[in-house]
Amino acid sequence: MKIIYAIVGSDDGNRVTDVLTDHHFSVTRLATTGGFLKKGNSTLMIGTEEEQVDHAIELIRDTCGKRQKITCDIPAPNIGSISAGYVMMPVSVELGGATIFVTDVERFEKF
Numbered sequence: 001m002k003i004i005y006a007i008v009g010s011d012d013g014n015r016v017t018d019v020l021t022d023h024h025f026s027v028t029r030l031a032t033t034g035g036f037l038k039k040g041n042s043t044l045m046i047g048t049e050e051e052q053v054d055h056a057i058e059l060i061r062d063t064c065g066k067r068q069k070i071t072c073d074i075p076a077p078n079i080g081s082i083s084a085g086y087v088m089m090p091v092s093v094e095l096g097g098a099t100i101f102v103t104d105v106e107r108f109e110k111f
């Protein structure tokens with residue numbers, strides 16, 4: 001048996017937990033904090049058989065993989081200026097990503 005620890009962004013934590021659960025994986029989600037940025041993230045613990053590990057990682061990659069999003073939320077002063085002097089410029093930002101550890105489980109019991 002293996003345990004997968006997957007650290008994902010807080011925004012992705014709920015969705016990937018649902019996807020894994022829908023595919024019959026048992027998941028525990030912990031609210032965690034990154035040591036460097038001190039921002040909230042989610043750590044999933046997934047105990048599963050070795051032959052299922054690749055499937056779980058594929059689901060995590062499909063749900064949380066790095067992706068680009070176009071947003072207009074960042075104001076760019078005085079470019080193509082409108083009356084207030086500001087215009088919302090669309091910019092591409094990177095979202096998502098996961099850090100995954102897979103380790104052996106020495107003993108597993110449930111009561």
Ligand code: 2BA
Pocket residue numbers: 007033034035036037038039041097098099
């Ligand atoms: P990532 O490498 O994608 O890591 C995202 C989060 O995953 C980390 O949050 C941490 O919670 C976890 N993580 C990553 N690698 C880990 C490991 N080897 N052991 C345990 N947990 C691990 P943060 O620590 O807040 O880091 C956020 C982002 O800041 C990192 O993204 C990386 O791009 C950058 N970063 C982290 N540590 C850095 C450092 N010492 N110097 C420069 N940049 C750093």
